[in-house]
Amino acid sequence: MSIVVCAEQRDGSLRKITLEALSEGKRLAVASGETLKAILIGNGVAGLAEELKKYGADEVAVVDNEALATYKADTYAAVLGSYIVQENPALVLLGHSAMGKELAPRTAARVDCGLVSDCISISFADGDYLFSHPVYAGKAIGSFKVSGSVRMATLRPNVFVVAESEGVGAVADFAPEIPASKVTITGCAMSSGDRPELTEADIICSGGRGLGGPEGFKLIEDLADVLGAAVGSSRAAVDAGWREHSAQVGQTGKVVSPNLYVASGISGAIQHLAGMGSSKFIVGINKDEEANIFNVADYGVEGDLNKVIPALIEKLKEING
Amino acid sequence: MKIVACIKQTFDTEAKIVVGGDGQISDEGVNLIVNPYDEYAVEEAIRTKEKDGGEVVVVTVGGDKAQEALRYCLAMGADRAVLITDPALARADSRAVSVALAKLLSEKEAGFDIIFTGKEAVDDGVAQVPSRLAEKLDLAQANVVTAFEFNDGKATATREIDGGSETLELALPALISAQKGLNEVRYPSLPGIMKAKRKPLEVLALSDLGLSADDVASKVELVAAELPPARKAGQRLIGEVDEVVAKLVQLLQVEAKVI
Numbered sequence: 001m002s003i004v005v006c007a008e009q010r011d012g013s014l015r016k017i018t019l020e021a022l023s024e025g026k027r028l029a030v031a032s033g034e035t036l037k038a039i040l041i042g043n044g045v046a047g048l049a050e051e052l053k054k055y056g057a058d059e060v061a062v063v064d065n066e067a068l069a070t071y072k073a074d075t076y077a078a079v080l081g082s083y084i085v086q087e088n089p090a091l092v093l094l095g096h097s098a099m100g101k102e103l104a105p106r107t108a109a110r111v112d113c114g115l116v117s118d119c120i121s122i123s124f125a126d127g128d129y130l131f132s133h134p135v136y137a138g139k140a141i142g143s144f145k146v147s148g149s150v151r152m153a154t155l156r157p158n159v160f161v162v163a164e165s166e167g168v169g170a171v172a173d174f175a176p177e178i179p180a181s182k183v184t185i186t187g188c189a190m191s192s193g194d195r196p197e198l199t200e201a202d203i204i205c206s207g208g209r210g211l212g213g214p215e216g217f218k219l220i221e222d223l224a225d226v227l228g229a230a231v232g233s234s235r236a237a238v239d240a241g242w243r244e245h246s247a248q249v250g251q252t253g254k255v256v257s258p259n260l261y262v263a264s265g266i267s268g269a270i271q272h273l274a275g276m277g278s279s280k281f282i283v284g285i286n287k288d289e290e291a292n293i294f295n296v297a298d299y300g301v302e303g304d305l306n307k308v309i310p311a312l313i314e315k316l317k318e319i320n321g
Numbered sequence: 322m323k324i325v326a327c328i329k330q331t332f333d334t335e336a337k338i339v340v341g342g343d344g345q346i347s348d349e350g351v352n353l354i355v356n357p358y359d360e361y362a363v364e365e366a367i368r369t370k371e372k373d374g375g376e377v378v379v380v381t382v383g384g385d386k387a388q389e390a391l392r393y394c395l396a397m398g399a400d401r402a403v404l405i406t407d408p409a410l411a412r413a414d415s416r417a418v419s420v421a422l423a424k425l426l427s428e429k430e431a432g433f434d435i436i437f438t439g440k441e442a443v444d445d446g447v448a449q450v451p452s453r454l455a456e457k458l459d460l461a462q463a464n465v466v467t468a469f470e471f472n473d474g475k476a477t478a479t480r481e482i483d484g485g486s487e488t489l490e491l492a493l494p495a496l497i498s499a500q501k502g503l504n505e506v507r508y509p510s511l512p513g514i515m516k517a518k519r520k521p522l523e524v525l526a527l528s529d530l531g532l533s534a535d536d537v538a539s540k541v542e543l544v545a546a547e548l549p550p551a552r553k554a555g556q557r558l559i560g561e562v563d564e565v566v567a568k569l570v571q572l573l574q575v576e577a578k579v580i
């Protein structure tokens with residue numbers, strides 16, 4: 001049997017989460033004795049098979065078709081579902097990205113299997129897989145088992161370590177029937193700038209009500225620029241209209257787990273911590289010595305952010321040369 | 322127009338999580354609310370009805386207490402409510418919930434034009450039910466929607482994708498999962514709360530839907546929950562800005578090795 005990774009690509013390159021999923025798939029395949037396979041869906045994407053091989057894929061099913069040029073839940077689920085029916089894999093992995101969050105459950109319903117979303121670890125022992133995923137926005141971690149011959153999981157970005165390993169990389173053409181889609185994409189607007197995506201970023205600089213206004217985010221952006229970081233926000237700053245909701249971190253925003261999370265002017269409410277509590281290192285910059293963010297911050301800087309951040313930017317520029 | 326809103330009763334986001342001796346999460350003494358994203362779903366359903374006429378039916382799979390959540394939605398302005406409750410659904414996973422909802426919506430409550438759901442439940446937070454339901458009912462879907470329009474029988478939705486947004490036209494019937502920003506949710510008015518008491522709330526068991534316990538067997542089982550390792554307060558850096566910043570940068574470079 002096999003472990004299948006459903007690859008995600010954008011503008012002709014594989015997304016980081018796909019490399020993470022392949023690497024994890026490979027580790028599990030070694031543990032369980034399965035073969036690691038990948039399915040690549042799109043139009044003009046065949047060239048990416050070579051890269052999938054570099055991360056351990058022994059076989060790559062390429063579904064290259066004009067009708068699949070842009071991701072749509074219904075057509076992609078039909079394709080992935082057909083592949084699962086043909087392949088009967090023990091495990092199917094996708095990223096917990098905007099695409100994976102939608103495609104995985106739609107496909108799981110199609111093939112009627114269990115799915116654990118947003119996993120932060122998967123282990124194989126005694127012939128079964130154990131999945132762990134944060135529940136109640138990270139206030140607890142659940143361990144789950146999935147019954148049935150096929151199991152599916154989506155992986156939280158930035159948690160699984162990427163490791164190269166040479167796979168066989170045999171390319172298998174797969175030409176399932178593709179139904180007509182019930183949706184038409186009429187527009188697409190990508191946010192400008194070349195900052196990393198919030199959920200994928202290694203470093204995130206977030207700001208809250210303590211910034212005092214939308215212009216306060218200029219400081220956060222400048223800091224993010226020297227660190228190559230993404231910009232996040234507390235809900236208070238989103239509700240005040242200083243930042244788009246897509247930047248909100250927390251229980252009703254994005255859940256992130258970067259290496260470094262810098263929270264400036266954020267008090268550290270429980271709903272905010274739920275979104276960033278699993279960051280590897282947390283820096284809190286706050287003028288209130290009793291702010292709750294200091295209870296979770298590895299490094300708590302007590303002071304006025306309007307003084308601390310500019311000085312920090314200067315210092316970082318100095319060491320960057 | 323028949324508009325359906327799927328809601329789930331969840332823990333208050335302030336709730337402290339307690340894991341019982343059985344490794345399961347305890348709901349004792351927890352304040353229960355309508356899942357925050359589902360309020361956007363109900364609001365959008367009501368707005369669509371206010372514009373184009375028809376009725377709004379709120380549906381949920383849950384325990385008896387979920388009637389309170391349904392009453393809240395009726396007080397907001399939904400017309401009627403359906404609760405599917407059954408001992409066999411006590412530990413329902415997303416598959417089980419979507420099987421029950423799909424059966425309800427394809428038979429007893431067939432004939433809907435639009436289903437609104439939340440983008441995810443803030444409890445077990447799996448974001449599965451909407452997509453599973455869309456597949457089972459063979460619907461066009463738009464997930465994580467921040468803007469919705471329904472004009473001349475055409476549904477248009479703007480949704481979040483990684484790093485941007487996308488606008489979709491959907492064939493009806495369609496399923497829309499709501500993200501924050503879709504609308505401003507109204508609070509129930511006093512007359513609304515009074516009226517809600519008399520609005521129909523139907524309680525159905527699996528047998529009323531022609532389903533057996535086997536049909537809704539869960540495939541995903543929570544073996545055990547545990548609390549994450551508590552984060553400890555680390556070092557506090559206090560003093561002259563320049564010194565503090567120099568110290569911080571040094572710690573990030575040498576100790577944390579993150580920059």
Ligand SMILES: Cc1cc2nc3c(=O)[nH]c(=O)nc-3n(C[C@H](O)[C@H](O)[C@H](O)COP(=O)(O)OP(=O)(O)OC[C@H]3O[C@@H](n4cnc5c(N)ncnc54)[C@H](O)[C@@H]3O)c2cc1C
Binds near residue numbers: 211234357
């Ligand atoms: C259902 C629900 C869901 C929620 N979901 C989320 C969520 O997903 N994400 C989220 O973030 N919140 C969420 N919240 C809101 C949360 O409870 C808090 O209200 C919010 O996080 C507070 O944002 P804040 O820290 O920016 O603002 P505040 O709590 O007002 O904190 C501002 C901080 O800035 C500090 N400060 C002020 N001036 C300066 C200065 N010059 N220098 C340094 N520090 C300064 C202050 O000391 C204070 O600590 C949710 C709430 C509810 C009820």
Ligand SMILES: Nc1ncnc2c1ncn2[C@@H]1O[C@H](COP(=O)(O)O)[C@@H](O)[C@H]1O
Binds near residue numbers: 329358441447
């Ligand atoms: N038990 C349920 N009853 C009705 N609708 C539900 C239920 N569980 C989830 N939903 C709907 O599906 C959305 C996503 O939930 P989930 O897939 O559990 O994250 C929710 O916001 C609800 O709209």
